[in-house]
Amino acid sequence: AQSVSQHNHHVILSEAASLELGCNYSYGGTVNLFWYVQYPGQHLQLLLKYFSGDPLVKGIKGFEAEFIKSKFSFNLRKPSVQWSDTAEYFCAVNAPSNTGKLIFGQGTTLQVKP
Amino acid sequence: DSGVTQTPKHLITATGQRVTLRCSPRSGDLSVYWYQQSLDQGLQFLIQYYNGEERAKGNILERFSAQQFPDLHSELNLSSLELGDSALYFCASSLRPTANTEAFFGQGTRLTVV
Numbered sequence: 001a002q003s004v005s006q007h008n009h010h011v012i013l014s015e016a017a018s019l020e021l022g023c024n025y026s027y028g029g030t031v032n033l034f035w036y037v038q039y040p041g042q043h044l045q046l047l048l049k050y051f052s053g054d055p056l057v058k059g060i061k062g063f064e065a066e067f068i069k070s071k072f073s074f075n076l077r078k079p080s081v082q083w084s085d086t087a088e089y090f091c092a093v094n095a096p097s098n099t100g101k102l103i104f105g106q107g108t109t110l111q112v113k114p
Numbered sequence: 115d116s117g118v119t120q121t122p123k124h125l126i127t128a129t130g131q132r133v134t135l136r137c138s139p140r141s142g143d144l145s146v147y148w149y150q151q152s153l154d155q156g157l158q159f160l161i162q163y164y165n166g167e168e169r170a171k172g173n174i175l176e177r178f179s180a181q182q183f184p185d186l187h188s189e190l191n192l193s194s195l196e197l198g199d200s201a202l203y204f205c206a207s208s209l210r211p212t213a214n215t216e217a218f219f220g221q222g223t224r225l226t227v228v
Contacts (some may be wrong), residue, residue, distance in 0.1 A: 032213045043116055044204065044219040051214050090157060094213045099170035100145055102217065104157035 006105035023091030118220035139207030164211035
């Protein structure tokens, strides 16, 4: 069965620190990859997505992610975090391609200290 | 605001009872998804509908059922409720039922079974 693994469950950073959240998936075929963010009390919002093409994907709010097929990874990065980035981050994979269902990782809670 | 509306926002009910959660997709979206978010299981896909027909099924219990109506709104029915059914239930919608499509999430319905 497909699965998504997020390495860090809880990350604490100071403002201006760099962020990298790990995500690995287990599926050998074509995949579509997503990062969603859930701010406290709010709905899941899409940060960025990868369908094909350039493996370095830029999203909203200064986030980016790199798809490395050989490593089955899709890590999320941000050079300098802000207090407002405090939220829960979910990596998700969409496969097989004939449905739109998403398989989510367990999520990473990011706490940014001012 | 994602454009996906879920009602009610909160629901408290007793074990053994039956509840109905409602979802209105974004205008123009034909596909609806239901997800369950709990502390121990994380975000799990339950079921997907497209234009009134079931498209994909996840780990949805037999006590749970869903449908999508001609006006494209969807309802998730949970019966014979158990304490372990307490969770946040998200609805999402997308234009297409397949991959390569972004899903937009509602704010969720928090169900508490006492």
